[in-house]
Amino acid sequence: MRRRTLQTLLATSGAAAMLALTPVTAGAEPFSGGNYGAYGFEGQYPTVGGCTGTFRQVGPTKTAAGMSLKYFYSARCGSYARIDNSRTNCAAVIERSNNGAGRADGWVSETVDSGIDYAYTKIGNNLSGRVSRALLTCDGHLLTHTNWY
Template structure:
């Protein structure tokens, strides 16, 4: 997996660039941007009762520096990203594209909480022709990403 510099992230835009500018703390914290929250289920975690148990992993687990990135999808609720075996200063990010073209219009992220090594994002609604993808970011760099689904 190739690493991208902060300058590349800023030049290309999207959630990853915003993550590079978002301060990381020791406690887990959700961040979002663009028009995230515009669709049903956005702003809720995948454990919300109406969505719980409906998600399945799509695509292969991606790895970088011993950390894992997984993308989960529900045809009822949308998608979320999860990272595992993560170090500090890392975040799970879900980018969502309104048009299906694979350009992020909205994004949500979750940092790794102190004392644990995983994190997962709130739901991104990639239903009705929208698409999304998951990213693993650490210290302002994208270390792994999935395809757009």
């Protein structure tokens, strides 16, 4: 049987598969892959100066197993995902596509911190023709996602 490298898994399986390989930690921790960080504001939380107060929820709130997933967008900064009423071993994820085709080229996730029931991601830059979507994953499994925006 041919062994697959972590890079091969990322390239062929996307963010949800990577989360299955991500170690569970005691605190919230961001993870990213693909070419995440290639565009402005990526690597920053939505509270960064110039972005605070510019985000609005786009699309309906998605629910799975009593947890909620919301997608937020700013025409100035990009997008981020937030999950609420979440259990441990769950993560909010933003997948971003470079060319608007709805195929993830980069992603960032944030796990739920011990003692709280929510998490939100760093910004995914879906400006200038790029698109993104939000995902809710638990224990490495995709539970729900939003449309690409």
